[in-house]
Amino acid sequence: MRIGLVVDSACDLPKEYLEANGVDILPITVKIGDAEQIDYRDQRATLDFLRSHVAERGANAETVPFTVEQIRDLFLQRLVIDYDYVFCMTITKTRSPIFDNAQQASFAILNDYRTIRAAAGKDTPFNLRVIDTQNLFCAQGILPVEAVRLRDAGEGAAKIRARLEHLALHTHGYLIPRDLYYLRTRARMKGDRSVGLLSAALGTTLDIKPVLHGYRGETGPVAKIKGFEPAAQKMFEFAGNRVRDGLMTPTLTLCYGGELDEMRALPGYAQLRETCAEHNVEVFESVMSLTGMVNVGKGAVVVGFAAEERKFDA
Template sequence: MRFGIVVDSACDLPAEFYVGHGINILPISIHLGEETLVDDRDPALIARYLAEDLGARGAAARTEPYTVEQIRDVFLGRLVLDYDCVFCLTITSTRSPIFEHARKASFAILNSYQAVRKAAGVDGPFLMRVIDSQTLFSGQGVVVYEATRLIDAHSTIGAARERLEFIAQNTYGYMLPRDLYYLRARAQKKGDGSRTVGWFTATLGSALDIKPILRGWRGATGPVGKARGFDAGAKALFAYAQERVSAGLLVPVLCLSYGGDLAEMRALQGYDSLRMTCEEHGVELLESPMSVTGMVNVGVGALTLGFASPEHDAQF
C-alpha cells in the first residue's frame, strides 16, 4: 500500500525532511496590502520575507488557507492516484479552520475517488485520515515525524491512526515571542484579543522586557511561564526541554523553529547543552526556519519548540 502525508504550510520541519519523505503541503495565502504571498514553505520566500523586512507589514496581513473545494481538487487531481492512503495532519483546529476544511473535503473525496482512479487504471480503494495535531508550528512537526516512522515500519492503517492520535494528545508545542506589541496587534487583526496579549500586558512586558512562554497542548494555547528578556526565556525553554529529553520522550525527536537566521538560534545560551543532551539520548534534533505563516502570526524572531512526552506540569 502506498502511504502519503499531507500537512499545512504552518508545520515547521526542515526543507530536506519534506523532500526526503515526499510530504505534500497545503499552501496558505498571505495578503500583504496589494501583494499576495503563497506560503508553501519555499526557502526562497522565507529568505525574502526576512531580507525585505516584510514582517513590518505582517500584523495587518490576512491569511487564507485552502478551502474545502481546493483541498478536494488537490486530492482528486493527483493524490488519490499517487497514494492508496493519505494521513492529513493539520495545525490545531482551535487556531485555524484547516482541520475542518480537510475533514469536510474528505467526504467529497471518498465519495468521488473511484471514478478518478478507474479512469487512470488504478485499482483498489483509497483511504484518507484527517488528524488534528492539537498543537502548532514545531509541535505539529513532531506528529508528522511520527507518521513517517509508522509508514517506514509498515504499520497498519488502524494502528497508525491510533498512534498518531495518541501522540497528538501528548505533544507539547512552546513558543517564545520577541515583540509583544506585534503579538497584540496581530491578535486584534484576527479578533483574538481574549486569548492573547492585552494592551496592559504588552506595555508592561515591553517596558520591563518580560517575555511570556506560551504553550500549545491538546488544543489549548496560553502562557505557562515568563522570563526577563528573550535570551533568558530561550535559556529557560532549552533547559526545560533538556529535562524532558532526559526523562524520556514518546517520540525520539525534538523540533525547533526560529523566525530568522538559524545561526542566531544556535548562538542562544543553552542551545549547545540541549543539542548534546539530544545526542546522548538518541533524540533527533530537527531545526527549521519558521514558516512565513508562522512569522505573520507571531512575529519575526520568535522561537518555537516541540516534543511528545508523558503528561507533566511545565516548570519555568
Template sequence: MRIGIVVDSACDVPADFIEQEDITILPVTVQIGNAVLADMRNEEATLNFLTGDTAAQAYNAETTPYTVQQVHDLFLNKLVLDYDYVFCICTTRTRSGIFDNAQQASYTILNDYKPVRAASGNNTPFALRVIDSQNVFAGVGVLAIEAARMRAAGETPPKIRAHLENLANSTHGYMVPPDLHYLRNRIKKRGDKSVSFLSAALGTALDIKPILTCHRGETSPVGKVKGFNAAVEKMFDFAGKRVRAGLLTPTMNLSYGGEMEEMRKLPGYERLRETCAEHNVEVFESFMGLSGLVNVGKGAMVLGFASEPHKFE
C-alpha cells in the same frame, strides 16, 4: 500499500525532510497590503516577501488556508493516484480553519475518487484520515515526523492512525515570542484578547518575555523571564529535563523565525543538543513558515515534543 503524508504550511519541519519523505503541502496564502504569497515553506521566498513595508505591516496580514474545493482538487488530481492511504495532519482547529476544510473535503473525495483511479487502471480502494494535531508550528511537525517514521517501519494505516490520534493528546509546543507589541497587534486582529495592551506595554518596557505553550488546542503562558535569550535558555533547559524524563517519541523539533545559525547561537541550545544525543533523541531544525512568522513575529523560537503530562518549571 502506498501511504502519503500531507501537512499544512504552518507545520514546521525541515525542508530536506519534506523532500526526502515526499510530503505534500497544503499552502496558506498570506496577503499584506497588495503583496501576496502562497506559503510553500520556501525560506528564500519568505525572506524576500518579508522586507521593507511588507515586514513592517506583517501584523496586519490576512491568511487564507486552502479551501474545501482546493483540498478536494489536490486529492483528485494527484493524491488519489499516487497513494492508497493518505494522512492529512493539520494545525489545531482552534487556531486555523484548515482542519475543518480538509475534513469537509474528505467526504467528497471518498465519494469521487473511484472513477479517477479507475481511469488510471487502478480499481483498489483509497482512504484518508484528517488528523487534528491539536498543536501549532513545531508541535504539528512532531506528528508528521512520527508518521514518516512509522511508514518507513512498515506499520499499517490503522496502527499509524491510532498512534497519531493518541499522540496528538500528548504533544506539547513551547514558544518564546520576541516582540509582545507585535504579538498583541496580531492576535487582536484575529479577535484574540489573551495579550492585553497593558501587559504588552509593561513587558516591552521591562523586557519581560513570556514562555507560551500549546497543548490539546489550548494556548497559555507558563512563565515570564527578563530578556529573550534568558527566556529561550529556560525553555531549552526545560526541554532537556523532559528528554531526561523520557519522551513518547525520539523527536525534538525546533523551529525559528530567522537564520538557523542565529538559533544555534542561542544560550542553552548546545546543552539541549547534547542531552538529546545522550538519550537517542533526534533533533529536527527548521526555518519557521511564513504563516507562522506573520502570526508570532520574526525571531520567535519554538520547540515541540511528545511527553507524559507535566508542569513547566
C-alpha cells in the same frame, strides 16, 4: 498499501525532509496589502519576504488557507491515484480552518475517487484520514515525523492512525515571542484577546517575556521571564530535562522566526543539542513558516516534543 502523508505549510519541518519523504504540502497564502506570497515552506523565499519592507506591515497580514474545493482538487488530481490511504495532518483547528476545510473535502473525495482510480487502472478502495495535530509551529511536526517512521517500518494504516491520534494528545509546543506589542496587535486582528494592552506594555517596558504553551488545541502562558535570552535558555533547559526523562517519540523539533544561526547562538541551545544526541533523540530545526511569523512576529523561538504533561520549571 501505499500510504501518503500531507501537512499544511504552517508545519515547521525542513522542506528538504518533507521532499525526501514524499510529504505533500497544503500551501497557505499570505497577503499584506497588494503583496502576496504563497507559503510552500521555501526557507529562502520566507527570509527574503521577511527582510522586505512589506513585512513591516505583517501584523495586518491576511493568511488564506486552501479552500474545501482546492483541497478536494489536489487529492482527486493526484493523491487518490498515487496512494491507497492518506493521512492529512493539520494545524490545530482552534487556530485555523484548515482542519475543517480538509474534513469537508474528504467527504467529496471519498464520493468521487472511484471513477478516477478506475481510469488509472486501480480497482482498490481509497481512504483518507484528517488528523488535528492540536498544536502549532514546529510542535505540529512531531506527528508527520512519526508517521514517516511508522510508514517506513511497514506499519499498517490502522496502527499509524491510532498512534498519531494518541500523540496529538501528548504533544507540547513552547514558544517565546520577542515583540509583545506585535503579538498583541496580531492577536487583536484575529479576535484573540489573550494578550492585553497592559500586559504587552509592562512586558515590553520591563523586558518580561512570556513562555507560551501549546497543548491540546489551547495556548497560554506558563511562565514570565525577564529577558529574551534568559527565557530561551530556561525553555531549552526544560526541553532538555524532558529528553532526559524520556519522550514518547525520539524526536524534538525547533523553529525560529529568522536566520537559524541566530537561534543556534542562544544560550542553552548547544546543551540541548548535546542532550538530544546523548539520548538518541533526532532534532529537526527549521525557519518558521511565513504563516507563523506573521502571527507571532520576527525572532520568536519554539520547541516541540511529545511527552507526559509536566509543569514548566520557571
